[in-house]
Amino acid sequence: MGIVQFLSDLLPETIPYWALVLLGAGIAFAIIIAFVSVVAIFSVWLERKVAGHIQSRLGPMYVGGWHGWAQSIADGIKLILKEDVILTDADRPLFKLAPCIVLGTALAAFVAVPFAPGVVPADINLGVFFIVAVSSLTTIGVLMAGWGSNNKWSLYGAMREAAQVASYEIPLGLSLMMPVMYFGSFSLSQASEMQAGWGGLHWYIFSDSFWIAIPSFVLFFTAALAETKRAPFDLPESESELVAGFHTEYSGIRFSFFFMEEYAAMYLMSAIGTALWFGGWNFPGLYLLEGTALFTPLAIAVFVVKSMFLVFVMMWVRWTVPRIRIDQVMALGYKYLTPIGLFLVLVASVWEYIKFSMMGV
Amino acid sequence: MAFVVINLIVGSLIRPKRKDEKGLEPYECGEEPIGGAQFRFDIRYYTVALVYVVFAVEIAFLFPWARVLKEAFAEPGIGGVALLEGLLFIAILTLGLAYVWVKGDLDWVRSFRDLKGKSEK
Numbered sequence: 360m361g362i363v364q365f366l367s368d369l370l371p372e373t374i375p376y377w378a379l380v381l382l383g384a385g386i387a388f389a390i391i392i393a394f395v396s397v398v399a400i401f402s403v404w405l406e407r408k409v410a411g412h413i414q415s416r417l418g419p420m421y422v423g424g425w426h427g428w429a430q431s432i433a434d435g436i437k438l439i440l441k442e443d444v445i446l447t448d449a450d451r452p453l454f455k456l457a458p459c460i461v462l463g464t465a466l467a468a469f470v471a472v473p474f475a476p477g478v479v480p481a482d483i484n485l486g487v488f489f490i491v492a493v494s495s496l497t498t499i500g501v502l503m504a505g506w507g508s509n510n511k512w513s514l515y516g517a518m519r520e521a522a523q524v525a526s527y528e529i530p531l532g533l534s535l536m537m538p539v540m541y542f543g544s545f546s547l548s549q550a551s552e553m554q555a556g557w558g559g560l561h562w563y564i565f566s567d568s569f570w571i572a573i574p575s576f577v578l579f580f581t582a583a584l585a586e587t588k589r590a591p592f593d594l595p596e597s598e599s600e601l602v603a604g605f606h607t608e609y610s611g612i613r614f615s616f617f618f619m620e621e622y623a624a625m626y627l628m629s630a631i632g633t634a635l636w637f638g639g640w641n642f643p644g645l646y647l648l649e650g651t652a653l654f655t656p657l658a659i660a661v662f663v664v665k666s667m668f669l670v671f672v673m674m675w676v677r678w679t680v681p682r683i684r685i686d687q688v689m690a691l692g693y694k695y696l697t698p699i700g701l702f703l704v705l706v707a708s709v710w711e712y713i714k715f716s717m718m719g720v
Numbered sequence: 721m722a723f724v725v726i727n728l729i730v731g732s733l734i735r736p737k738r739k740d741e742k743g744l745e746p747y748e749c750g751e752e753p754i755g756g757a758q759f760r761f762d763i764r765y766y767t768v769a770l771v772y773v774v775f776a777v778e779i780a781f782l783f784p785w786a787r788v789l790k791e792a793f794a795e796p797g798i799g800g801v802a803l804l805e806g807l808l809f810i811a812i813l814t815l816g817l818a819y820v821w822v823k824g825d826l827d828w829v830r831s832f833r834d835l836k837g838k839s840e841k
Contacts, residue, residue: 488783522765525772532779536786543790545783686827689768693826697775697817704782705810708789712803715793 387480391469398667399622403431405667406674413678441611446509449608453507458609458616460500465623468493472630473548475640475658486547487535490631491528494586494624498524501605504617508608516604519594519685526692527585527592533700534579537571537707538563538635547631551639559645562638567714571707576636578700580672583628585692587621590677594685629669630662637665771820778813785809 366379366386404419407430411418423429445454471486473479483489498521505517541563542550554562564572585592596604606617633639640658648654683691785806792802820826 518765522768525769528772529775529779532776532783536779536782539783540786540789543787545787690826693771693817694821698814701810701814701817704786705807708786708803708806711789712793712799715790715799 387470388466391466391480395466395469395619395623395626398626399619400431400435402622402625402667402670403434403618404428405671406677409671409674410678413675435615438615439612443613444608444610446608449509450507453503454608457500457504457507458613460503461497461620462616462623464493464496464500465620465627468627469623469630471547472627473551473634473639474662475655476548476552478655478659479548482546482548484549485545487539487545487631487635490547490627491532491535494627495524495528497620497624504609505605508605510608512601512607513605516596516601516607519601520588520605523588523592523594523685523688523692524586526689527582527696530578530692530696530700531582531586533697533704534575534582535631535635536700536704537568537575540704540707540711541566541568541572542635547634547639551634551641554638555641555646559638559641559643562636562641564636568707568710571703571710572636574699575703575707576632578696578703579632579636580669582696583632584673584676585688587624587628587673589621589625589673591680591683592688593677593682594688625670625673626666629666629673632669633662633666637669771826774816775813778809778816782806782809 366383367374367376370379404427408418408426410416419427419430421427422433445451468490470480471483471489473482473486501520502517505513505515505520538550539545542553544550544553550563554566557565563569564576566572584590588594588596596606601607606614609617640662642661645654645657645661648657785802789802789806793799
């Protein structure tokens with residue numbers, strides 16, 4: 360059930376349909392923005408804590424009292440208070456528009472993420488396709504930022520980002536094809552519903568196709584790391600070579616939009632991984648509560664905890680693996696991941712055929 | 721978008737505005753920048769973009785096939801054909817990848833000596 364349906368049940372029938380759609384979109388986006396902001400603030404703090412503990416430090420400890428929980432809120436306030444520098448030589452419209460596009464596309468992709476049964480901003484039947492398409496629009500914003508700031512570091516970072524994200528789009532698309540084939544659906548919520556069996560443990564990664572699911576998830580996760588520009592693929596903003604990459608010239612609030620986009624994209628990729636491979640909101644024993652008021656909040660909690668765990672794994676990778684060179688990044692994308700992805704699609708389709716002709720499922 | 725705009729407005733109300741000439745120059749590690757940054761770029765980026773466009777379109781064609789595969793198996797007389805067609809498509813795709821690979825367009829670092837050697841042949 361989408362939010363528009365919910366509103367039309369709630370409000371009197373005299374309200375026209377387009378008003379319902381507009382209202383629904385407004386409410387959905389308000390919720391998404393609030394959610395993404397909280398996720399980003401929490402992830403920044405978590406990242407610093409994880410980094411600290413992996414390197415035998417403590418991370419933020421003072422701001423707010425308990426383990427520095429208010430550190431990222433304080434950072435956010437500081438960023439709003441900072442001067443907004445726009446260079447004299449910069450291409451002003453491009454420079455100003457870039458953060459809006461980057462953050463806007465990252466938030467727009469959240470529309471198709473299913474948090475619990477019925478709790479999905481818009482249950483589009485092309486969910487997977489939509490997310491892949493919209494999240495790759497970020498590249499355009501980054502290119503605008505790099506070109507618009509008229510700085511050599513920024514331009515290099517943006518071009519690297521474009522090349523890298525474009526190359527890893529291919530393995531990402533190929534890796535998403537295996538779950539699409541298995542579920543026979545593009546919709547993320549439908550895929551999550553189909554993993555509800557076995558008392559809530561019939562996840563794709565535990566199903567009879569687990570030997571396809573595991574390599575395809577590894578492929579997806581690697582491509583997702585590159586898509587979100589995370590280490591070991593953080594070439595676009597490698598601080599030892601390119602100062603800060605495409606956002607070198609951004610300061611204050613505009614910089615924080617790029618920062619938020621990074622964490623939003625990380626969470627988005629983890630959410631796709633959770634919905635397709637790790638059973639979405641399904642958890643052993645949760646089905647017992649179905650129909651009670653507790654069910655939906657718990658399902659949302661399960662989904663968020665699962666995807667936050669994947670975000671944690673991304674951070675873990677970042678602080679464990681050293682950065683690789685740009686030619687290694689490109690070679691990995693085209694010479695290893697793409698052939699592996701094509702091979703997996705081939706194997707998966709044959710396996711589906713064998714399953715169908717042997718067992719009729 | 722509204723969120724971004726609201727934040728920008730709030731920011732513009734409370735942040736300091738101090739403009740000085742040096743602060744508005746591009747950052748190049750303290751050096752005076754030489755020339756603008758909007759110059760022509762290395763051709764290999766465009767090769768990557770071209771290869772990407774080709775593969776992205778192919779993937780866009782493969783997705784619907786993956787989506788309907790299970791339903792196609794259930795239709796009498798279509799199942800095996802659907803599978804074979806998909807496999808043929810992947811085979812052609814692999815052939816294209818192999819061609820680009822052999823041509824050397826997937827190599828990021830290409831020395832000029834290699835390029836010369838190729839053109840002399």
